[in-house]
Amino acid sequence: MLEISGVTRQFAGVHALSGVDMTIGKGGITGVIGPNGAGKTTLFNCISGILPISSGEIRFMGERIDGLRSDQISGRGLVRTFQLARGFPRLTVLENLLLYGADQPGEGLLQALVRSRASIRREEELIEKALTIAGRLKLAHVLDNKASDLSGGQKKLLEIGRALMRDPDMLLLDEPMAGVNPSLVREIGDRLISIAEAGITIVLIEHQMDLIARLCQHVIVMADGKRMIEGTFDFVAGNIEVQNAYMGTRR
Numbered sequence: 001m002l003e004i005s006g007v008t009r010q011f012a013g014v015h016a017l018s019g020v021d022m023t024i025g026k027g028g029i030t031g032v033i034g035p036n037g038a039g040k041t042t043l044f045n046c047i048s049g050i051l052p053i054s055s056g057e058i059r060f061m062g063e064r065i066d067g068l069r070s071d072q073i074s075g076r077g078l079v080r081t082f083q084l085a086r087g088f089p090r091l092t093v094l095e096n097l098l099l100y101g102a103d104q105p106g107e108g109l110l111q112a113l114v115r116s117r118a119s120i121r122r123e124e125e126l127i128e129k130a131l132t133i134a135g136r137l138k139l140a141h142v143l144d145n146k147a148s149d150l151s152g153g154q155k156k157l158l159e160i161g162r163a164l165m166r167d168p169d170m171l172l173l174d175e176p177m178a179g180v181n182p183s184l185v186r187e188i189g190d191r192l193i194s195i196a197e198a199g200i201t202i203v204l205i206e207h208q209m210d211l212i213a214r215l216c217q218h219v220i221v222m223a224d225g226k227r228m229i230e231g232t233f234d235f236v237a238g239n240i241e242v243q244n245a246y247m248g249t250r251r
């Protein structure tokens with residue numbers, strides 16, 4: 001589904017990615033792990049069009065996506081979330097979800113003045129979709145709350161909900177459990193499992209190894225801007241090079 005070949009990215013002399021080769025197939029949850037500074041977030045930024053790559057190729061569903069804008073990439077079904085939740089803190093949960101629905105109606109002046117039957121129907125469909133997603137993420141009871149009033153865990157779920165509003169085929173999640181109360185971590189993990197079971201392929205950057213072990217069928221380890229090794233969690237965790245890469249840098 002996602003093919004990354006020879007991808008490099010430099011920042012003024014820093015080689016954040018120095019030739020990443022990676023393939024991610026359809027289905028399940030793949031974990032991307034590695035010590036701090038390994039290049040994981042930079043890789044997500046390059047895949048999702050936030051940052052241009054310096055060289056190499058990225059293909060999604062067989063087509064080149066490097067060079068496309070981030071909205072074009074998410075429009076093709078490859079959607080990512082950020083370590084720090086984005087969105088609009090003063091808007092409600094429902095409004096935040098609706099804003100991320102693809103092709104929102106009512107934005108043009110004419111549409112605002114003359115609400116066509118089609119635009120009303122489209123709006124109703126979007127609301128229906130937002131309600132379904134909120135239900136799946138157990139956010140239905142806080143739909144009218146401001147996003148800023150949510151707990152850390154609920155903010156993370158809203159971030160995932162906004163991504164789901166784009167109808168992704170693949171979701172890139174950058175540390176969806178960071179800063180989440182441990183009692184909610186299992187809950188979010190369960191939601192991710194159900195999203196994957198619904199057919200959305202998930203790629204997850206995460207530092208909490210117990211979560212990676214529980215959620216991921218496949219784990220890719222990055223170190224020094226490259227893919228180091230991949231396999232099941234037990235396989236990579238038992239690898240001496242992986243253990244050395246983590247020595248002194250794991251948080």
Ligand SMILES: Nc1ncnc2c1ncn2[C@@H]1O[C@H](COP(=O)(O)OP(=O)(O)OP(=O)(O)O)[C@@H](O)[C@H]1O
Nearest residue numbers: 011014015016034035036037038039040041042043
């Ligand atoms: N905007 C930037 N400008 C300069 N250097 C950067 C920038 N973004 C990342 N880097 C550098 O690129 C390297 C990879 O960073 P990146 O954040 O991708 O690693 P990471 O694996 O996501 O780390 P962490 O687990 O700490 O989030 C690091 O050396 C980092 O300092």
